[in-house]
Amino acid sequence: MGLHLYCVTPAAYVPRDVAGLDGSPVRAVLVDGLAVWVSEQEAPARASIEGAQQHHAVVEAAMQMVTPVPLRFGQWLADEEAVHVRAAARAVDWTTQLEALDGTAEYTVRILDPGAESPARDVREGAAGSGRAYLEALAARRAAREQRFAGGSTVAAAIEAALAGYVVRTRVDPLATTHGLATVAFLVRRDDAAGFTSALDRATAAHAGLHFLTSGPWPPWSFAT
Amino acid sequence: MNDERSHLPVQRELSLTEVVSHVLDRGAVISGDVMISVAGIDLVYLGLQVVLTSVETARERGQRLTADPYE
Numbered sequence: 065m066g067l068h069l070y071c072v073t074p075a076a077y078v079p080r081d082v083a084g085l086d087g088s089p090v091r092a093v094l095v096d097g098l099a100v101w102v103s104e105q106e107a108p109a110r111a112s113i114e115g116a117q118q119h120h121a122v123v124e125a126a127m128q129m130v131t132p133v134p135l136r137f138g139q140w141l142a143d144e145e146a147v148h149v150r151a152a153a154r155a156v157d158w159t160t161q162l163e164a165l166d167g168t169a170e171y172t173v174r175i176l177d178p179g180a181e182s183p184a185r186d187v188r189e190g191a192a193g194s195g196r197a198y199l200e201a202l203a204a205r206r207a208a209r210e211q212r213f214a215g216g217s218t219v220a221a222a223i224e225a226a227l228a229g230y231v232v233r234t235r236v237d238p239l240a241t242t243h244g245l246a247t248v249a250f251l252v253r254r255d256d257a258a259g260f261t262s263a264l265d266r267a268t269a270a271h272a273g274l275h276f277l278t279s280g281p282w283p284p285w286s287f288a289t
Numbered sequence: 290m291n292d293e294r295s296h297l298p299v300q301r302e303l304s305l306t307e308v309v310s311h312v313l314d315r316g317a318v319i320s321g322d323v324m325i326s327v328a329g330i331d332l333v334y335l336g337l338q339v340v341l342t343s344v345e346t347a348r349e350r351g352q353r354l355t356a357d358p359y360e
Contacts, residue, residue: 069319100319113305116312123312136316150319158317172307279307285315 067093067147068105069139070122071132071283072158075099082125085109085118090125093147096155098162100147101126108140123283131165133158134283161288168232168251170287171260171280173223173268175216175245178275213238216246219271223248226267230260235286245274249286257281 068085077099078092084103092099101122109115119137126132141147151158220236233251238244252260268276 072317111313113309116309117305120308120312134316136314136318137312139318139320141320154317154319161317172311279304282307282311285311288315288317 065104067102069135070101071126071134073099073132077129084122095151127283133288169281170284171250173248174277176243176275180243212245220248223267230256
């Protein structure tokens with residue numbers, strides 16, 4: 065029977081009465097001082113909203129005890145031996161990550177500019193049939209995207225500066241939506257959560273005209289590799 | 290329109306989309322057989338776009354931060 069993978073914790077933290085995909089019981093495979101949280105699954109799970117929610121619930125259950133290294137949805141290995149082999153290869157790296165992530169959680173901020181010009185959803189809308197016009201429309205769309213991300217990165221840097229002292233690490237990615245400037249992930253010590261959220265409220269309020277969608281605390285999805 | 294009534298469904302949808310986005314697009318990789326393809330990630334972005342557009346239309350701030358529930 066194959067195994068679906070959820071997350072990695074120190075071996076002292078193992079699942080108890082945790083339900084995974086389709087209600088399957090979650091157990092730990094212990095490898096080199098680590099616990100890899102798995103449940104039996106005949107074949108690789110297909111991506112679905114329900115599956116993503118169930119996967120996330122297991123990682124959240126781990127988060128109740130300790131900050132885990134979350135594993136991206138969709139990873140399946142044929143048997144326990146395969147888990148041992150793969151985990152042993154990553155054991156040193158994951159041990160280092162668990163130490164660095166210990167006591168932290170992730171907060172996500174999506175920065176949107178309602179005034180950003182909407183690019184054509186389909187570049188053919190702006191290109192009257194010619195190949196040249198099509199390529200120019202493609203280039204214009206890419207340039208607009210890059211410009212939005214540059215603006216988002218500037219705002220993200222200003223917010224990060226205002227949060228100095230609360231943030232352990234920051235990650236900034238493009239936000240590929242019509243008005244998206246950037247997605248910013250902050251890694252924050254759980255002890256600092258209240259101070260961080262207050263400071264974040266103040267920092268975002270300083271940017272009139274932009275919208276900020278904030279969520280958290282999350283397992284450190286954006287900081288696990 | 291009642292502010293609260295228009296806001297709550299957006300929050301739920303945003304929360305769901307955030308979960309899907311985080312789980313499918315982030316996290317460490319151990320296996321070479323990750324099932325989420327580029328197409329899958331496109332779907333996540335598409336879903337986000339729908340939700341974020343709704344949020345913008347409602348002129349709401351979206352999901353509020355909460356205190357750490359793990360303590």
